Structures are given as structure tokens and as C-alpha cells.
Amino acid sequence: AAGVIQSPRHLIKEKRETATLKCYPIPRHDTVYWYQQGPGQDPQFLISFYEKMQSDKGSIPDRFSAQQFSDYHSELNMSSLELGDSALYFCASRRLGGSRETQYFGPGTRLLVL
Amino acid sequence: QKEVEQNSGPLSVPEGAIASLNCTYSDRGSQSFFWYRQYSGKSPELIMSIYSNGDKEDGRFTAQLNKASQYVSLLIRDSQPSDSATYLCAVKEEYGNKLVFGAGTILRVKS
Numbered sequence: 001a002a003g004v005i006q007s008p009r010h011l012i013k014e015k016r017e018t019a020t021l022k023c024y025p026i027p028r029h030d031t032v033y034w035y036q037q038g039p040g041q042d043p044q045f046l047i048s049f050y051e052k053m054q055s056d057k058g059s060i061p062d063r064f065s066a067q068q069f070s071d072y073h074s075e076l077n078m079s080s081l082e083l084g085d086s087a088l089y090f091c092a093s094r095r096l097g098g099s100r101e102t103q104y105f106g107p108g109t110r111l112l113v114l
Numbered sequence: 115q116k117e118v119e120q121n122s123g124p125l126s127v128p129e130g131a132i133a134s135l136n137c138t139y140s141d142r143g144s145q146s147f148f149w150y151r152q153y154s155g156k157s158p159e160l161i162m163s164i165y166s167n168g169d170k171e172d173g174r175f176t177a178q179l180n181k182a183s184q185y186v187s188l189l190i191r192d193s194q195p196s197d198s199a200t201y202l203c204a205v206k207e208e209y210g211n212k213l214v215f216g217a218g219t220i221l222r223v224k225s
Contacts, residue, residue: 033212042202043158045212056211090157092213101146101206103213105157 002027004093004106012112013081021076021109025093031055032074033092033103034066043090049074050096078111086113117141118205120216129225133190135201137216140184143208147179149188150202152218158202162188193223 005024013019025032031050035043036059045058049068060066063081068074078085088110092103117140127133135149146165150158162177164170164186170177176189186205190197203216 031211042215042217043213045214048211050211058212088155102148102160102163104160105150108157110155 004091004104006089006091006106006109008109009107010110010112012114014114015081015083017081017113019078019081019111021078021089021091021111023074023076023091023093023106025072025074025091026095026104029093029095029104030072031094031096032068032072033094034060034074034076035090035092035105037088037090037108039087041087046076081113083113086111117207117214118203118216120201120203120219122217122219124220124222126222126224127193129193129195129223131193131223133193133197133221133223135188135190135203135219135221137186137188137203138184139186139203139205139214141205141207141214142181142184144205145208146206147177147186148204148206148213149175149177149186150204150215151197152200152202154200158204161201190221193221195223195225197221198223 033048034046037043046060048056052068066076088108091106149161164177178187200218204213
């Protein structure tokens with residue numbers, strides 16, 4: 001079965017640079033979630049989109065922005081990168097009306113800021 | 115205080131034993147509860163979901179939910195070394211779409 005696709009899988013950036021992470025949800029899934037997981041931490045919710053509109057917002061820094069496109073893929077744009085942004089970034093997708101609220105996670109993008 | 119609490123472990127059990135993982139949550143209105151398994155450096159993988167009080171069984175896994183006590187647990191029967199991972203309890207709060215995760219419990223199954 002098709003899963004959530006994330007790209008790139010690994011990314012190395014320097015401080016103050018920008019990064020764009022991409023997420024392609026499972027086909028027919030209409031909701032996308034972004035999570036950040038630091039070393040030894042649990043995933044922290046950043047932001048979610050349903051039908052291309054922001055549906056919920058968590059602890060996403062103002063330096064970050066995200067959007068969902070007409071094909072339901074989503075991009076997380078990160079600017080003025082800081083060392084503390086080094087983390088695993090997961091995208092999860094869900095189909096409204098599907099098996100009750102279940103979110104399926106992608107493989108993640110490992111971001112290292114030097 | 116975290117909204118979802120788990121004992122960080124590590125919880126060590128011998129191969130073939132039952133592993134019991136526990137989780138408490140603070141949002142009394144929560145209706146959806148999930149257990150994810152996460153291997154180091156990998157993404158969380160859904161193990162079980164539960165929405166109603168009582169037990170839900172799926173193979174070697176049993177999830178238990180007690181909304182009055184705001185408590186959810188995961189039992190793993192016949193534990194295998196491949197079950198060694200971090201188990202994340204996740205709760206969808208009453209309002210909103212996001213999942214709130216516990217810090218995770220590290221499980222080690224010794225052969």
C-alpha cells in the first residue's frame with residue numbers, strides 16, 4: 001500500500017539558511033500534519049492542513065510557514081535556520097471520514113543545522 | 115505537567131513475557147487514543163487505536179481504555195526482541211486535529 005512520502009530524507013544546512021521540506025500524503029488523504037521531533041523528544045505538533053486550508057496550529061515558529069497545494073501535497077518552509085531546528089520532521093496524513101482520526105506517518109526528514 | 119504522561123522506562127522484560135505499557139492523559143474530553151511504535155531514527159508506526167472503554171485486541175497486542183480514570187494501556191503478549199522500541203501514547207484532544215504525544219516508553223525485550 002502507498003505510504004506518505006517525504007523529501008528530502010536528509011538535509012544539511014547552515015545557520016540563517018532556508019530549507020523546504022515536502023510531503024506527499026497517502027492517495028485520497030485530504031489532511032496533512034507536520035511534527036518536529038528533537039533528539040530524545042516526543043513528536044511536537046507544528047501545523048495541519050485540511051483541503052488546502054490551515055486547520056490547526058501548534059508550536060510552529062514564526063520563521064516557519066507551510067501550505068497545502070491543490071494536489072494535497074504540503075511544503076514546510078523554514079527560514080533563518082537555527083541550530084535548535086536540527087530535528088526529525090515528520091509529515092502525517094489522514095483521510096477525513098477514514099478510520100477515525102488515524103494519522104499515518106511518513107519516514108521523516110532529518111534536518112541538521114550547522 | 116505534560117498533557118500525556120508515560121513512564122520513560124526502560125522497561126525490560128524477558129522474551130515470551132507480557133509487557134505492560136501505561137499512559138495517562140489530562141484532557142477529559144479526549145475521545146481517540148493511539149499507540150505508536152518507533153524504532154530509533156524511524157517514523158512512528160501505528161500499533162493500535164482505541165475509542166471506547168474496555169479492551170481491544172489485535173494479535174499479540176491489547177489496548178485498554180478507562181476514560182473515567184483517564185488511563186490507557188498497551189499489553190504485548192509473548193514479547194519478542196523485535197518488539198524492542200519506544201512506544202508512544204498519543205491522544206487526540208477533544209477540540210482540534212492534532213495528536214498530543216507522551217514522551218514514550220522504551221521497551222527492551224531480552225532474549
